[in-house]
Amino acid sequence: MTSLPVSPADALDSLLAGNRRFVAGAPRHPNQDAARRAELAPAQKPFAVLLGCSDSRLAAEIIFDQGLGDLFVVRTAGHVLGPEVLGSIEYGTSVLDCRLVVVLGHDSCGAVAAARAAVEGGLPAGGYVRDVVERVTPSVLAARAAGLTSDSDHIDAHIQHTVDLLLDRSRVLADQVAAGHTGVVGLAYQLSEGNARLVTSHGIPDTAETTALSA
Template sequence: MPDLDLAVSSPAEAFAVLREGNARFVQGKRLHPNQDADRRSAVAPRQRPFAVLFGCSDSRLAAEIIFDRGLGDLFVVRTAGHVAGPEVLGSIEYGVSVLGAPLVVVLGHDSCGAVTAASIADHDGNAPAGYLGDVVERVMPSVLSARAAGHTDIDAFVRTHIRRTVDGLVGRSVLLAAEVAAGRCAVVGLSYRLAEGTVDMVNSHGPVPTASDNPHQ
């Protein structure tokens, strides 16, 4: 039976649903909710996702699969290295202010290609050609920040980039900052582990459990 629209009204509830879905995915016990013909018909006239998922474009990071959700559950925005330009910020604001999602998740992952490319460019002094160079340029401040803090491995750079992305969304979007301050929305950074399928909290703004409450930490 499809679970249709969940009774999710708070950031903490939305976050709990995602964590429960990821646990099912890791354990091989996915329920595949909201993925049938009835759900397709139900959401055709409207959508009310319970979370905005802003993630890396990596093909192994399919949000509805790793969080065991279905049609109409997640409003997904993806770019290489989860770099956030005006179009991304506008899309996230749409998901929160128009669609009413109480949670925004920034989803990065270990061994990220964009972060690796930025690390190599920083080391060699040569950025990739074309628009890929623009992606690397947007990731570079995270690599430099991580190096300044004494980190040397890619996964530490990834976590720094996730943290900076979360902080940047709240810092750049007046609308998002206001929703977080009012307790109506939270922005959470998660790092996905490709081999295990688990997600670890990196940082957050708003009313959700802290990183210290994460069982994978």
């Protein structure tokens, strides 16, 4: 197998370096050839779990310039959590030994917009979409209680809430973070610019790179 990041910080650096290449229009498209496909056939060993929104504009391997076998991706509308999602993330860190978990949100998120509409105008969603909206609503209420009004503030609040909920509900992941084995970060992706901005971090040493990203 090809060399992998050996720490949560290395894993984050690898993702952010790939995102910079994507933003600059100079992706390397690594690990996307026939040799990589053959290499992975017996087993996979991704270096990061990525819980992202299902939005079609948020393809993780593309925006982070990664390839086959690099990321263990879980996607739901509004990156909402349920038992299947939690189990998938724990599988990624416990069985596949991923060193990083990323919660990836983005601007112009339809799930956040629907939750804001439901809170502000009492406009309920139908079918199972209502379940998605209800899971995003606590983030919207928290943002409103803090006096936040902008789209980016609501997106950040929802990313923060998802990370907090993930660590609260998954004792397995919380213990891995406490032991220094795994890091958890929240990133906000900007659709027009293509860059991922750091919102929150657990289990990652404060480096100049991550500090600059959060500024």
